[in-house]
Amino acid sequence: MYGGGNTFEGIKNDGLAEEDPGKLAAFEARIARGEKIEPSDWMPQLYRKQLIRMIEQHAHSEIIGALPEGTWITRAPGFKRKLALMAKVQDEVGHAQLLYSAAETLGKTREEMIHDLITGKSKYSNIFNYPAFTWADACFISWLVDAGAIVNQLANAKGSYGPYCRALERICAEESFHLKYGHHCVIFLAAGTAQQRAMFQEAINRWWAPMMHFFGPSDKISAHTQTLMKWKVKMSTNDDTRNQFLDMYVPKIWELGFTVPDPALKKNTDTGKWSYTEPDWEEFKRVINGDGPCNKERLEVRRVAEERGRWVREALRSEKMAYVEPLA
Template sequence: MNEKVSSQQITDDGQYQRFIERIQAGEKIEADDWMPEEYRKTLIKLISMHGISEIMGALPEKEWVPKAPTLRRKLGIMAKVQDEMGHGQLLLRVAEDLMKPYGKNRENIMEDLFSGDLKFHNVFHMEAPTWGDAGLIGWLVDGAAIISQTNMLDASYGPYARALKRICAEEVFHAQHGESIIMALAEGTPEQRAMIQDSINRWWDALLMFFGPSDASTTGTSKQDITIKYGIRTKTNEELRQDFFTKYIPRMLSLGLKLPDDTMYFDTDQQKWIYQQPDWSQFKEIIKNNGPKSKDRLRLRKISYETNEWVRDALSKEIS
């Protein structure tokens, strides 16, 4: 018995070493390739969360489709919502392939969402009460997403990397859409400029939290270390947050906007932005679905899923 266990261990170790060598050589891992359980489970969690976040992220903007100020703006935000839903469907298909060895599929992903086992991004638990919020989501939230996702364009898992190329290309248009709204408001009345500032003030902590905590001591996890180890991404949470600051803080200031953090500055010696940390205990509450709009958005998603069950049934019968 001991010899058999030892032989299996040698085989697994050999496969793992070859797997790591492939990643280090820049090769892409495909759905049917051998992969360690840690890698597969990390990808399932990451891609499922990303896909669900694309779908849940369309909900705050969907609220503004009937309320957008002009027909042109209605068409723009409607197209953006449609794109986000498409991104979600694409990513959930990628996740499904990884889940096949466990006998699971997209239905299980949705069940995990409704049970609270699968999280969606902290920013999409927030309220969007003004047109300024609609612009800010496109300008800064999608801008943060581009920074995060382009960091994974060369991810070791081929299907995810290929999906991200299409998604990032469309996200650039989304960011331009948001920036267009912000610029129009910034050039408008004092009330419209105040609307932008109010949105930034309310969203500031959520934007800081977008990239996750700097280290495992904040939440007790080390997901960033695992994703970097396996070549899924290359930068840490804090490096991505610093990239966001470098790109967007000058743009905010050029519009005459004030940073919600009075202590924030760029340290030329350390070559990084110094800022006040958000309340990470609040972050943990939000991702437990205790955010301002968590329950409402989950309820809306569940109603939609149950109402359209007949479509899924019809399609599955057609395919079979």
């Protein structure tokens, strides 16, 4: 459930001058032809670094993103909702495992990635650092946050790095079920009492600003978008992805009789683009860099889980080392 491109890309656009010009030209020709790059293929170091950053961040976002919804499993209204939400949270953690495996093909170990997450060196999506106060918040995440993630992931599944694309194809298939689940939950609230409708409207009001941040900084301040697009690491700019989400889901919100807390939001019929209040990118940077409402809490949960599971990992490694292949 991750939008992609959600941090200020902090890797300098350097190193290309030192790359072999012939290999670089052949690499870019393969990208232009739409070929997939595989782990054993030659690739520029900047391409490798940006992929590690992007896939690792995506994996972290999936595993941290399970936490705000996970707190509602025991409080979801009704047994069926509890079962469905439990399955969804399990899927999100599974998506993280797929993505960590894809990132490992680029040379960074899972242990290093988890360490960098817990210590705050690696980033994850801004939106998962906000509290889910009510059941309606969990419904907003299941419907609209997952919808935003699908918009981006469907595009990036057509990108250039084979392991990431194959992981995204499976993830998108599962996310489509999550989207239906979230939409069903929202429809139930929309068709409910005045109190239920008010609860979901309050959730929209709380989550709209983080949702606009979710797709990443404006193209005007995103440093590496053009290089990432040229190499098909990203398939759409942040602003284009944000516009596509607005195009698909603002009308659905309005159809249900809810409002969006942005008086400037409107679609320009001549361009097909949406106008909206420019997101507060200073808040975005602050949250991404660890100073959001729930950053410390969410990372502490992961740190405790990592410590509690250490003995299992060590036991598995010991068993593997002790295993002797039986004689034929």
